[in-house]
Amino acid sequence: MKSRENLIQFGLLITALSTIVIHLLIALFIFQEGLPIILRVGINEFVCGTHWSPQQGQFGIFPMIVGTAWITAGAILVSLPLSLSCAIYLSEFSTPKVRGTIKPIIELLAGIPSVVYGFMGMVILFPMIRNHLGGAGPSILSASIILGIMILPTITSIAIDSLQAVPYSYREGSLSLGATRWQTIRMAILPAAKSGILSGIILGIGRAVGETMAVIMISGNSVIIPNSLFDPARTLTANIALEMNYAVGDHRQALFATGIVLFITIMILNIIANVLSRRGVEK
Amino acid sequence: MLKPILLEKLVKKILFVGTAITVFILFFIIFYILKNGLAVIDMEFLLSSPKDLGRAGGIFPCIVGTIVLSLIAILIATPLGVGAAIYLTEYTRKGRLISIIRFFTECLSGIPSIIFGLFGFVLFVVYLGFGWSILSGGLTTAFMLLPTIIRTSEEAIKAVPDYYREVSLSLGGTKWQTIVKVVLPSALPGIATGIILGIARSIEETAVVIFTAGSVLHLPTSLFDSCRTMSVHFYILAREGISMENAYGTAAVLIITILLINMFAYWLMHRLIAKYS
Amino acid sequence: MEDKIVVKNLNLYFDTLAVLRSINLNIKANEILSIIGPANSGKTSFLRTLNRLNDLIPTARITGEVLLDGLDIYKKDLSLPWLRRKVGMVFALPVPLPRSIFENIVYGPRLNGVTNKLRLEELTEKTLKAAFLWDEVKDRLHTSGTKLSGGQQQRLCIARTLALEPEVILLDEPCSGLDPLSTSKIEEALYELKKQYTIVLVTNNTKQAARVGDNVAFFLMGDLIEYGSTEQIFTVPSDKRTEDYITGRFG
Ligand SMILES: Nc1ncnc2c1ncn2[C@@H]1O[C@H](COP(=O)(O)OP(=O)(O)OP(=O)(O)O)[C@@H](O)[C@H]1O
Numbered sequence: 001m002k003s004r005e006n007l008i009q010f011g012l013l014i015t016a017l018s019t020i021v022i023h024l025l026i027a028l029f030i031f032q033e034g035l036p037i038i039l040r041v042g043i044n045e046f047v048c049g050t051h052w053s054p055q056q057g058q059f060g061i062f063p064m065i066v067g068t069a070w071i072t073a074g075a076i077l078v079s080l081p082l083s084l085s086c087a088i089y090l091s092e093f094s095t096p097k098v099r100g101t102i103k104p105i106i107e108l109l110a111g112i113p114s115v116v117y118g119f120m121g122m123v124i125l126f127p128m129i130r131n132h133l134g135g136a137g138p139s140i141l142s143a144s145i146i147l148g149i150m151i152l153p154t155i156t157s158i159a160i161d162s163l164q165a166v167p168y169s170y171r172e173g174s175l176s177l178g179a180t181r182w183q184t185i186r187m188a189i190l191p192a193a194k195s196g197i198l199s200g201i202i203l204g205i206g207r208a209v210g211e212t213m214a215v216i217m218i219s220g221n222s223v224i225i226p227n228s229l230f231d232p233a234r235t236l237t238a239n240i241a242l243e244m245n246y247a248v249g250d251h252r253q254a255l256f257a258t259g260i261v262l263f264i265t266i267m268i269l270n271i272i273a274n275v276l277s278r279r280g281v282e283k
Numbered sequence: 284m285l286k287p288i289l290l291e292k293l294v295k296k297i298l299f300v301g302t303a304i305t306v307f308i309l310f311f312i313i314f315y316i317l318k319n320g321l322a323v324i325d326m327e328f329l330l331s332s333p334k335d336l337g338r339a340g341g342i343f344p345c346i347v348g349t350i351v352l353s354l355i356a357i358l359i360a361t362p363l364g365v366g367a368a369i370y371l372t373e374y375t376r377k378g379r380l381i382s383i384i385r386f387f388t389e390c391l392s393g394i395p396s397i398i399f400g401l402f403g404f405v406l407f408v409v410y411l412g413f414g415w416s417i418l419s420g421g422l423t424t425a426f427m428l429l430p431t432i433i434r435t436s437e438e439a440i441k442a443v444p445d446y447y448r449e450v451s452l453s454l455g456g457t458k459w460q461t462i463v464k465v466v467l468p469s470a471l472p473g474i475a476t477g478i479i480l481g482i483a484r485s486i487e488e489t490a491v492v493i494f495t496a497g498s499v500l501h502l503p504t505s506l507f508d509s510c511r512t513m514s515v516h517f518y519i520l521a522r523e524g525i526s527m528e529n530a531y532g533t534a535a536v537l538i539i540t541i542l543l544i545n546m547f548a549y550w551l552m553h554r555l556i557a558k559y560s
Numbered sequence: 561m562e563d564k565i566v567v568k569n570l571n572l573y574f575d576t577l578a579v580l581r582s583i584n585l586n587i588k589a590n591e592i593l594s595i596i597g598p599a600n601s602g603k604t605s606f607l608r609t610l611n612r613l614n615d616l617i618p619t620a621r622i623t624g625e626v627l628l629d630g631l632d633i634y635k636k637d638l639s640l641p642w643l644r645r646k647v648g649m650v651f652a653l654p655v656p657l658p659r660s661i662f663e664n665i666v667y668g669p670r671l672n673g674v675t676n677k678l679r680l681e682e683l684t685e686k687t688l689k690a691a692f693l694w695d696e697v698k699d700r701l702h703t704s705g706t707k708l709s710g711g712q713q714q715r716l717c718i719a720r721t722l723a724l725e726p727e728v729i730l731l732d733e734p735c736s737g738l739d740p741l742s743t744s745k746i747e748e749a750l751y752e753l754k755k756q757y758t759i760v761l762v763t764n765n766t767k768q769a770a771r772v773g774d775n776v777a778f779f780l781m782g783d784l785i786e787y788g789s790t791e792q793i794f795t796v797p798s799d800k801r802t803e804d805y806i807t808g809r810f811g
């Protein structure tokens with residue numbers, strides 16, 4: 001009896017360790033495939049090199065890093081006003097019933113396939129940009145708008161949870177001192193929920209950096225260092241997805257190396273979000 | 284300088300508009316896809332094979348591919364994920380190992396699907412020799428779903444009141460008997476919700492699937508066959524401009540499936556909440 | 561009469577909080593021992609040390625000895641399911657498992673490997689009769705146990721404990737939420753049960769202790785203040801604090 005229970009516990013421990021094993025395996029395989037070329041080309045040359053022409057043996061991913069940074073920054077700029085509005089409105093100004101209805105609707109946005117978002121960018125945004133702002137359509141601007149919408153649910157949902165986690169006494173305390181609701185939110189609630197909201201934003205950034213299919217469809221994918229919102233750009237993820245199916249040899253390794261850069265970026269963002277959300281809990 | 288009361292009214296309006304825009308975007312996307320796609324969908328579209336690269340005909344092989352791939356992913360991710368959730372909630376108190384496992388689970392859920400795609404490609408397609416196949420795709424997707432299933436199962440198990448456990452133990456139950464006979468049955472709606480959301484996630488996934496299951500447009504006959512899921516089919520139709528009409532049709536099928544799945548999950552979750560409050 | 565349970569120098573801590581201090585108490589076979597005392601005096605915690613349910617609380621720490629028929633129940637590799645079948649427990653709040661009346665009763669026996677349908681049905685009838693519930697539920701054994709009234713639920717929980725065929729039954733304020741009629745039914749059941757079992761009854765109701773107990777132990781803030789026969793405690797308590805409590809001057 002006892003030994004059977006122990007056996008079961010051991011089996012469950014194995015399943016619990018699976019996420020660690022998978023995580024380490026991912027790191028192992030990606031580094032094993034991608035690290036050699038980084039070492040051969042040199043980290044500096046690989047990360048800061050501006051020429052990407054695999055046929056000529058030139059592997060610089062700086063344009064993709066800049067493209068990813070532009071598009072991600074744009075996405076956050078598009079997303080923040082909307083997601084914070086939603087979060088503050090639903091948490092502080094609406095009834096629990098409205099919140100209970102709208103929150104799942106916003107979370108449903110996360111369920112729409114990313115290829116559908118990309119498609120919406122192609123059929124709705126491109127013509128709009130062409131007709132009103134000029135340019136071809138595929139650009140940093142369109143990618144930012146679509147990605148901004150895609151990361152809305154992540155940020156909104158975590159921000160609502162953080163706001164709701166602020167003890168009710170903060171609100172009562174501030175309101176009883178004669179503050180208006182908005183003053184209360186600004187002076188008492190937002191500061192208390194700051195870490196949680198920030199961790200949501202960081203996770204949103206992670207989503208934007210990692211998004212692939214939608215970005216391929218709307219960012220234009222040219223390997224250039226963009227200098228305006230209307231320029232096309234290529235992200236790290238797009239670089240991998242676009243060339244993987246025909247890449248061989250050094251070229252393939254360079255794509256895995258792009259994966260390494262992406263992996264490290266995401267890990268750093270994850271760690272920051274983790275620390276922030278833990279700090280939010282401890283308070 | 285505005286008076287505080289006026290300022291508050293203004294802020295409230297602005298926030299409301301922000302919320303309304305967000306909700307509008309969601310409904311617009313759904314409405315737009317359905318408006319253009321519903322007309323394409325009929326029995327013929329659902330049950331016949333594509334012709335001429337998808338320019339004509341239906342999407343039957345893609346539906347089959349999507350279902351089989353999701354099934355494999357869920358069948359692998361569920362036991363692993365629920366097992367891990369049981370271990371994390373029932374067998375361990377706070378400890379170093381637990382925080383490490385939690386941390387890695389969080390991180391795994393943040394890893395972009397393209398990285399999973401690369402990993403699945405090296406491990407399953409190349410290294411283990413499964414090739415571009417439903418099996419490779421299902422296994423890789425399973426890994427991707429794992430964090431979601433662990434998290435939702437953990438929450439469902441934690442929501443089971445402690446007095447059920449005490450009753451079962453006081454009646455001479457072992458820990459495992461208590462888990463199987465009392466805890467899991469009570470947590471079932473919550474666990475099922477996680478699994479259902481996992482199904483939705485595996486249906487919409489595209490990057491992982493292209494890298495590991497390929498995109499061959501035919502009816503798969505074995506687990507080692509490549510397949511093209513609906514999402515991949517839609518992507519190829521739209522991106523290569525093969526047929527806008529069929530792209531809309533495929534997108535509508537996808538959106539309807541995902542809406543139904545989400546609604547079902549939402550309903551299940553509410554049953555769970557109703558049960559314990 | 562012989563001692564069924566011997567508690568020697570028992571201390572219980574939750575973290576640094578001492579909940580029970582140096583408890584020495586002998587519980588005789590086939591008697592009802594009532595435990596009385598104000599809230600938070602450690603009555604529930606004491607019961608839970610007797611079937612080792614406090615093991616579930618990560619911060620709990622125990623020193624001293626508890627002997628059941630001379631056997632130290634805190635000895636290493638003692639089988640907890642075995643112990644809990646010998647020492648059954650009825651909780652303050654009735655918690656039927658979310659399944660039928662029949663399934664509630666046979667839950668324990670099934671876990672112990674009893675599969676014979678006939679045997680389980682016999683057991684159900686016998687225990688429900690002993691808990692004075694049979695007549696009220698015999699026609700709906702397969703409806704949910706959670707649909708019963710509070711008093712019926714508590715008697716179901718008693719029957720469920722009896723189905724373990726235990727030797728000791730621990731009851732933690734089993735009548736706290738019940739009306740007088742249900743209470744008297746349960747007391748009647750207890751009176752019958754002590755012929756076969758050793759019963760430890762925690763109660764907030766001193767009158768109940770006076771009615772059904774053979775002996776009484778008075779707990780206060782983690783100390784066992786006084787132990788004696790029901791008659792002695794309720795007529796000539798030797799400690800001032802006991803007297804204050806039973807005359808309702810505090811608590
Ligand atoms: N799980 C726990 N963790 C920490 N402290 C606990 C726990 N359970 C009980 N305590 C503490 O132990 C003390 C004794 O509690 P106990 O429940 O045994 O009292 P009681 O005599 O049964 O009271 P009541 O008449 O209210 O049921 C209390 O101070 C209580 O706060």
Ligand SMILES: [Mg+2]
Binds near residue numbers: 605732
């Ligand atoms: Mg108590």
